[in-house]
Every structure is written in C-alpha cells, then in structure tokens.
Amino acid sequence: MSTSEVLASVDIxxxxxxxxxxxxxxxxxxxxxxxxxxxxxxPGVIVNGRTPDISLEGAAERALRExxxxxxxxxxxxxxxxxxxxxxxxxxxxxxxxxxxGPEQHVAGDQLAFFDLGSVLAxxxxxxxxxxxxxxxxRERLAAKTVYSSLPLSLLAEKFTVLDALGAVQACLGxxxxxxxxxxxxxxxxxLGWVKDTxxxxxxxxxxxxxxxxxxxxxxxxxxxxxxxxxEGA
Amino acid sequence: MSTSEVLASVDIxxxxxxxxxxxxxxxxxxxxxxxxxxxxxxPGVIVNGRTPDISLEGAAERALRExxxxxxxxxxxxxxxxxxxxxxxxxxxxxxxxxxxGPEQHVAGDQLAFFDLGSVLAxxxxxxxxxxxxxxxxRERLAAKTVYSSLPLSLLAEKFTVLDALGAVQACLGxxxxxxxxxxxxxxxxxLGWVKDTxxxxxxxxxxxxxxxxxxxxxxxxxxxxxxxxxEGA
DNA sequence: AAAATAGTGTCTATTAGACAATATGTC
DNA sequence: GACATATTGTCTAATAGACACTATTTT
Numbered sequence: 001m002s003t004s005e006v007l008a009s010v011d012i013x014x015x016x017x018x019x020x021x022x023x024x025x026x027x028x029x030x031x032x033x034x035x036x037x038x039x040x041x042x043p044g045v046i047v048n049g050r051t052p053d054i055s056l057e058g059a060a061e062r063a064l065r066e067x068x069x070x071x072x073x074x075x076x077x078x079x080x081x082x083x084x085x086x087x088x089x090x091x092x093x094x095x096x097x098x099x100x101x102g103p104e105q106h107v108a109g110d111q112l113a114f115f116d117l118g119s120v121l122a123x124x125x126x127x128x129x130x131x132x133x134x135x136x137x138x139r140e141r142l143a144a145k146t147v148y149s150s151l152p153l154s155l156l157a158e159k160f161t162v163l164d165a166l167g168a169v170q171a172c173l174g175x176x177x178x179x180x181x182x183x184x185x186x187x188x189x190x191x192l193g194w195v196k197d198t199x200x201x202x203x204x205x206x207x208x209x210x211x212x213x214x215x216x217x218x219x220x221x222x223x224x225x226x227x228x229x230x231x232e233g234a
Numbered sequence: 235m236s237t238s239e240v241l242a243s244v245d246i247x248x249x250x251x252x253x254x255x256x257x258x259x260x261x262x263x264x265x266x267x268x269x270x271x272x273x274x275x276x277p278g279v280i281v282n283g284r285t286p287d288i289s290l291e292g293a294a295e296r297a298l299r300e301x302x303x304x305x306x307x308x309x310x311x312x313x314x315x316x317x318x319x320x321x322x323x324x325x326x327x328x329x330x331x332x333x334x335x336g337p338e339q340h341v342a343g344d345q346l347a348f349f350d351l352g353s354v355l356a357x358x359x360x361x362x363x364x365x366x367x368x369x370x371x372x373r374e375r376l377a378a379k380t381v382y383s384s385l386p387l388s389l390l391a392e393k394f395t396v397l398d399a400l401g402a403v404q405a406c407l408g409x410x411x412x413x414x415x416x417x418x419x420x421x422x423x424x425x426l427g428w429v430k431d432t433x434x435x436x437x438x439x440x441x442x443x444x445x446x447x448x449x450x451x452x453x454x455x456x457x458x459x460x461x462x463x464x465x466e467g468a
Numbered sequence: 469a470a471a472a473t474a475g476t477g478t479c480t481a482t483t484a485g486a487c488a489a490t491a492t493g494t495c
Numbered sequence: 496g497a498c499a500t501a502t503t504g505t506c507t508a509a510t511a512g513a514c515a516c517t518a519t520t521t522t
Binding site: 005006008047048049053054055056058059077079080081082083084085090091093095148226227228 | 242318
C-alpha cells in the first residue's frame with residue numbers, strides 16, 4: 001500500500017547576512033499545501049520517481065530555484081532526519097542542505113521572506129515539522145566550519161571590508177572573534193590568492209578609509225586553516 | 235503507483251582495526267535478495283512504514299544488530315546519496331552511517347566478513363550499487379575527524395599502547411603521523427580524564443615494556459583538539 | 469588640533485613536529 | 496654488556512590572541 005511507503009523530501013536552510021545589525025537571516029516560504037498550509041517553513045520539494053530530479057543534489061537546486069528564485073554561493077548537505085512522527089502523513093525523510101546567499105539576494109512576493117536566525121533558533125518563531133531542528137543543525141554545521149575555514153566569506157558581497165568579514169564570522173559563530181586573528185587569516189588568504197585586494201576603498205562617515213577585498217575561492221570547498229579560532233574561553 | 239515512489243534504505247560502513255598489519259577493514263554482508271543477490275555489499279536495511287523502526291538512527295542500529303550482530307563503539311550519520319540510477323529498481327535513497335567497532339568484534343557464518351578497506355577504496359573489491367562511493371565518503375569523514383579529534387581511539391581495544399593508538403590514527407588517516415605529536419595528544423587527554431593509565435604494562439618480545447592506557451570518553455562525541463595534525467606536507 | 473576609525477607591529481602562549489637523551493627490558 | 500624498544504626532554508616553527516602604536520580621514 002502506498003501509505004506504508006516513505007515520504008522523501010529535500011529542505012533548504014538558506015542563510016543571508018543582514019546589513020544592520022550584522023546578523024544571519026534564514027529564508028522561509030509560506031506553505032501552499034497541507035499539512036501546515038499557510039505556515040512559514042523551510043523551502044523544499046518532494047522527491048520521488050515522478051519528479052524531474054535525477055539526484056538529491058539536483059532536487060536541492062530545484063527547490064531553491066522554484067520556490068525561492070535565489071542562487072546560492074555555496075551549498076552542502078548537512079544530513080537526513082527521518083522518523084515515523086515528524087510528518088502527520090507517516091514515515092518521512094528530509095535530507096536538508098545548508099545554502100549560503102550573498103547579502104544582495106532579494107525575494108519577491110509575500111510567500112517568501114527572510115527571518116532573523118536567532119529568533120528561529122530561540123523558538124520565538126515556530127516552524128512546522130521539525131524544521132526548527134533542521135535550522136539548528138545547519139547552523140551548528142556552519143559554526144563548526146567557521147572556526148577552521150574560510151566558509152563565512154561566502155556570505156559577503158563581492159567587495160567587502162575586514163569589518164564585514166569579522167561581522168560574518170561572528171554571526172556564523174554567534175560569538176565575538178578577535179580582530180587581529182581575523183586580519184591575519186585574511187592576510188594569509190591574500191598570500192594564497194583566495195582573497196584579493198581590489199585597490200578600492202570605502203569611506204566610512206568618519207575615520208580612515210577601509211580597504212575593499214574580494215573573495216576568490218580556489219577550490220570547490222572553503223579553505224581550511226590548521227588551527228581553530230577560540231580554543232575555548234576567549 | 236508504487237513504482238514511482240522512492241526506495242529508502244540505511245547502509246552501514248562499519249570499520250575495525252586488523253591487528254597485523256594495523257589496517258582498517260570494512261564489514262561486508264552477502265546479499266540474500268535481488269538485485270545483486272549473492273554479492274558482498276554494505277549491511278543495510280530498507281526503511282518504510284512497514285518496518286519496525288521509529289527513526290533512521292533506530293534503523294541503522296537494527297541493520298547492525300540484525301545483519302551483523304555486532305555492537306559499535308561509535309556511530310554517526312555521514313550523508314545521504316540519492317538519485318534515479320543507483321538502484322536498478324528506480325529512484326532510491328541511501329542514508330549511510332560510519333560505525334567504529336572494537337578490534338575484538340567477531341562475525342559468524344559465511345554471510346559476513348571483514349574486507350581490507352584499502353582494497354575496497356582502490357576498487358579492487360567491487361561492490362554493488364554505489365557502495366564503493368559510500369565507503370569512500372565514510373573514510374573521508376573519518377580521516378577529516380582524525381586530524382582534529384580523539385575519534386580513532388574508539389577503534390582500540392579496552393587496553394591499548396601508544397603504538398596501538400598511533401597505528402589507529404595512521405590507518406584512519408592513510409598517512410604516517412608524528413610519534414611525538416600523538417604522545418602529546420594522549421598526554422593531554424590523560425590530563426583531561428579522557429585517557430587513563432591502567433598501571434599495567436605490556437612486554438614486547440624485546441625492549442622496554444609499554445604502558446597500557448584506557449580510553450574513557452567524557453562526552454557523546456570525540457574530544458576536539460584545536461590544532462590539526464599534518465598541516466600539509468609532513 | 470581633536471576625535472574616530474583602520475591598519476600595523478610586537479610580544480606571549482600554545483602546540484605540532486624534529487630530534488637528542490634517557491629508561492627498561494631481553495639475549 | 497650489546498641491543499632493542501619505550502618514554503622523556505629540549506628545541507624550533509607557526510599561529511592565535513592581547514595590546515600598543517601608527518595612519519588617514521572628518522569635523
């Protein structure tokens with residue numbers, strides 16, 4: 001019987017940096033169908049033999065394209081949550097992805113919106129199914145990689161300042177980060193060609209102008225440093 | 235129609251240390267049913283509404299228990315591979331787990347056996363479906379965590395020597411590791427209570443006796459060091 | 469000139485890694 | 496005693512982090 005089959009879906013935790021204050025936001029979509037129609041939830045699609053996807057990865061890209069019309073700078077699979085009770089329809093699986101968007105990504109219509117990530121993590125915004133959990137797991141993955149990689153730079157605009165980078169790292173980590181340490185990492189990335197100095201400057205309202213950098217990844221995955229930020233109590 | 239539904243399964247990449255030489259082995263199971271009946275493959279189970287599992291995690295434990303009758307020291311989900319062509323029956327998903335076994339784990343019968351991991355990775359042993367790929371991914375996960383965590387110690391017997399630990403780390407990494415560095419890590423773990431000195435000694439055929447240690451994890455996950463082994467060309 | 473902000477230089481602490489020195493056993 | 500192996504100690508290199516100092520702009 002078809003009711004004893006599993007329901008498989010792909011859901012996307014797409015994050016963007018808000019400018020002021022520098023905090024992360026998660027992209028949510030208002031559900032069109034039951035269950036939980038009308039509620040804000042992670043954008044996602046069902047995968048089965050009838051859908052046009054040839055792979056999970058493809059389905060994840062389709063979910064972002066069709067539901068949100070945004071293009072991610074980075075995407076990775078975080079995991080799969082599956083059990084008998086997360087969906088009222090029965091046994092279901094959700095393979096969920098972390099996607100990072102540039103800050104200039106816009107969304108159109110009233111069916112799509114960015115929500116403050118902190119509010120979702122604090123359960124001030126309640127999502128259907130186990131989507132709050134999926135968001136939490138994606139954020140954990142991002143924070144884990146932030147301490148040893150260049151991943152947060154994927155959240156930045158094409159041209160960014162050191163403070164932009166610091167803000168992104170801190171938002172991903174949910175914790176303050178040493179300014180000197182971050183500058184040294186950027187310096188290191190510059191030597192390796194992962195970051196380039198645009199030569200241009202940004203003039204803040206007051207004070208010395210800021211140099212503008214560009215992130216130019218040299219590989220599919222982010223650069224891996226061999227030491228972590230924040231060993232523990234910093 | 236049921237043919238347009240997805241087929242969901244859980245597969246386990248269970249690894250064990252072989253004693254002589256110190257290399258990793260992967261647990262394989264001879265398939266009972268079509269497709270690929272009779273071939274050696276990863277132990278796994280189908281998940282759907284008819285199976286007794288309440289969650290994916292539960293299904294993974296059942297797979298190890300029913301198919302292999304072994305109890306892992308550690309298990310984590312690595313990811314999910316899903317597409318239209320990995321299984322001849324149609325669109326299918328496999329959520330796969332990395333499991334670490336103690337070296338004393340035995341398997342009974344001729345339907346279960348440990349195979350040299352290197353041979354599977356080198357495709358000298360060809361597995362059905364995309365199981366060679368799953369093994370490769372699980373090994374990548376293990377190697378990645380080995381450079382910054384205490385995870386490989388889960389592969390050791392209850393009492394182990396420094397050289398046992400070194401062998402495990404090298405097997406997980408597929409690369410030689412500095413003896414001094416590993417000793418210092420063990421020393422650090424000892425200070426933190428993650429490793430205890432049993433007081434007993436092991437007398438090799440010749441030379442000074444070796445101290446025997448015990449691994450006593452203080453948390454669900456392995457201990458995380460804040461620097462990596464082998465920054466690159468060591 | 470004063471204030472504000474950006475960026476640089478210097479010093480310390482930690483730890484991976486190289487290597488020498490010492491300890492403890494067998495033959 | 497010779498030899499083999501384990502363990503300890505010493506030194507170097509790299510880098511996170513703390514903090515002082517210098518540079519460049521606006522008012």
